[in-house]
Amino acid sequence: MIKVEDLHKSFDGNEVLKGLTLEVKRGEVIALIGGSGCGKSVLLKHVVGLMKPDRGCVIVDGKDLSTLRGRNLMQLRDRLGFLFQGGALFDSMTVFENVAFPLKEKTKLSDDLIRERVFQELERVSLSGSEHKYPSQISGGMVKRAALARALVTDPEIMLFDEPTTGLDPVIGLAILNLINACHERFSFTGIIVTHAIPKVFDIVDRVVMVHEGVIRGDGTPEELMDSSDPVIQAFVGNEGAA
Amino acid sequence: MATFARLADMFLLRKLGGAGLEYLYRMGVMGLFLLKAFFYVFIPPLKFIRVVKRVHFIGFQSMLVIVLTGGFTGMVLGFQGYNSLSKFGSEAFLGPMVGLSLIKEMGPVLTALVVAGMAGSAITAEIGIMRITEQVDAMELMGLNPYRYLVVPNLLAIMISLPLLTAIFDVIGIFGGFLIGVKLLGVGTGTYFGEMASYMAMKDIMEGVYKSLSFGIIIVWVCCFKGYYTGVFTGFGAEGVSRATIQAVVLCFVLILAWDYFMTSLLF
Numbered sequence: 212m213i214k215v216e217d218l219h220k221s222f223d224g225n226e227v228l229k230g231l232t233l234e235v236k237r238g239e240v241i242a243l244i245g246g247s248g249c250g251k252s253v254l255l256k257h258v259v260g261l262m263k264p265d266r267g268c269v270i271v272d273g274k275d276l277s278t279l280r281g282r283n284l285m286q287l288r289d290r291l292g293f294l295f296q297g298g299a300l301f302d303s304m305t306v307f308e309n310v311a312f313p314l315k316e317k318t319k320l321s322d323d324l325i326r327e328r329v330f331q332e333l334e335r336v337s338l339s340g341s342e343h344k345y346p347s348q349i350s351g352g353m354v355k356r357a358a359l360a361r362a363l364v365t366d367p368e369i370m371l372f373d374e375p376t377t378g379l380d381p382v383i384g385l386a387i388l389n390l391i392n393a394c395h396e397r398f399s400f401t402g403i404i405v406t407h408a409i410p411k412v413f414d415i416v417d418r419v420v421m422v423h424e425g426v427i428r429g430d431g432t433p434e435e436l437m438d439s440s441d442p443v444i445q446a447f448v449g450n451e452g453a454a
Numbered sequence: 455m456a457t458f459a460r461l462a463d464m465f466l467l468r469k470l471g472g473a474g475l476e477y478l479y480r481m482g483v484m485g486l487f488l489l490k491a492f493f494y495v496f497i498p499p500l501k502f503i504r505v506v507k508r509v510h511f512i513g514f515q516s517m518l519v520i521v522l523t524g525g526f527t528g529m530v531l532g533f534q535g536y537n538s539l540s541k542f543g544s545e546a547f548l549g550p551m552v553g554l555s556l557i558k559e560m561g562p563v564l565t566a567l568v569v570a571g572m573a574g575s576a577i578t579a580e581i582g583i584m585r586i587t588e589q590v591d592a593m594e595l596m597g598l599n600p601y602r603y604l605v606v607p608n609l610l611a612i613m614i615s616l617p618l619l620t621a622i623f624d625v626i627g628i629f630g631g632f633l634i635g636v637k638l639l640g641v642g643t644g645t646y647f648g649e650m651a652s653y654m655a656m657k658d659i660m661e662g663v664y665k666s667l668s669f670g671i672i673i674v675w676v677c678c679f680k681g682y683y684t685g686v687f688t689g690f691g692a693e694g695v696s697r698a699t700i701q702a703v704v705l706c707f708v709l710i711l712a713w714d715y716f717m718t719s720l721l722f
């Protein structure tokens with residue numbers, strides 16, 4: 212479903228991705244781990260076509276992203292959900308309007324149905340009661356949950372989560388992971404979760420992939436990675452490194 | 455030593471060439487930006503509610519400042535015009551002088567400068583913040599075209615509001631000239647308005663309208679462009695937004711004045 216081949220990307224001479232290759236099968240959910248600033252967000256942005264590779268290619272659902280333009284690119288993006296690390300809520304709209312926005316603009320659902328869907332989604336991320344607040348009036352964790360609701364409300368086939376639990380307290384963090392899992396059971400998206408919630412996230416993913424210095428350092432089931440003898444991987448997922 | 459100097463020369467040359475190319479590239483991007491914006495004006499669906507909101511934002515909120523600037527400009531023209539004209543004993547032509555200066559030059563230019571400083575800088579800041587907080591990316595990922603939501607409504611709204619604001623500026627200005635010339639300095643009311651009417655043609659009024667329409671396009675083009683490319687061309691963060699805003703306003707001022715000269719000298 213998602214195939215990244217030999218991806219190179221540098222910013223002003225700073226080489227961030229150095230020939231990264233990754234494949235995610237249909238319906239599979241993987242955890243993407245790695246140190247801060249190692250290029251996880253950059254990788255996700257390549258998968259959705261927000262950034263263009265210097266070299267290498269990204270293939271989503273059999274289509275090379277660099278060949279897609281205009282309508283075709285839009286059609287692909289309609290099937291895709293993205294949770295930004297910073298939330299990226301529209302700050303001139305309320306939480307409700309934010310979550311309703313993709314439904315209003317992209318579907319022909321009636322206002323009543325949209326209302327129902329939005330309230331249902333807000334309930335799931337336990338944000339009921341905050342729907343009339345603006346993003347600047349709610350906490351960082353609430354922004355992230357609202358953004359999650361906005362990303363999931365269209366039932367996307369491919370979901371990319373950039374640090375869905377960072378900055379949340381452990382209880383809400385766990386609830387979010389369970390929510391992601393429940394959504395996966397409901398409409399079985401293909402997903403990549405960038406996270407530092409190790410080992411909690413291991414319960415809900417099929418595979419764990421570790422990025423280190425611009426390439427994939429480790430790739431396997433959670434058990435395989437935990438048993439790995441590579442010290443870099445051990446530092447991350449080993450019992451001592453668990454955070 | 456000579457080789458060293460040659461190397462330094464080459465380095466300088468390459469740097470200059472690089473800067474020149476970069477400059478050309480940015481101008482190309484900016485040109486494409488305007489083309490795309492116009493393209494999406496004609497591709498439905500049009501976000502009508504957004505256009506109305508932007509008319510309120512650009513037009514209505516600048517009104518008070520326009521009234522003040524227009525009034526004082528007209529009053530100054532009244533004084534200065536009377537002073538110059540009375541040297542030749544032709545105070546009777548104060549009306550046409552004030553009217554023509556306002557309608558052909560001062561009205562469109564000053565209104566555009568005020569709107570560029572107020573609404574234009576706000577547009578750049580708004581889109582710039584949306585860019586650095588990834589709201590523009592989020593919109594794109596929803597399969598929605600940012601031009602349609604952020605640029606087109608501003609473009610249409612300014613093409614509606616700027617000529618209207620200019621008209622208000624002109625009328626208030628003419629009234630300001632009337633206050634000074636007629637009420638204070640004693641030119642006859644009939645002379646002031648009568649001569650004005652006989653010296654002013656539809657062509658002069660249309661010149662003002664064309665100018666303000668094109669200034670409006672310049673303002674939205676520059677300000678949306680600078681906001682949209684905040685980060686890439688100006689650096690990130692709050693500083694990037696402030697730099698983009700300053701650049702937008704300065705570029706608007708320069709382009710408006712240069713384009714005004716161009717239109718006046720070549721087209722009319």
Ligand SMILES: Nc1ncnc2c1ncn2[C@@H]1O[C@H](COP(=O)(O)OP(=O)(O)O)[C@@H](O)[C@H]1O
Nearest residue numbers: 222223227245246247248249250251252253254
């Ligand atoms: N738009 C950009 N321009 C320049 N450098 C960038 C940009 N985006 C990311 N980087 C750089 O790429 C590196 C990886 O960033 P990122 O992918 O955000 O890390 P993380 O793995 O923590 O998500 C960082 O060094 C960052 O400075």
Ligand SMILES: [Mg+2]
Nearest residue numbers: 251252296373
């Ligand atoms: Mg990141």
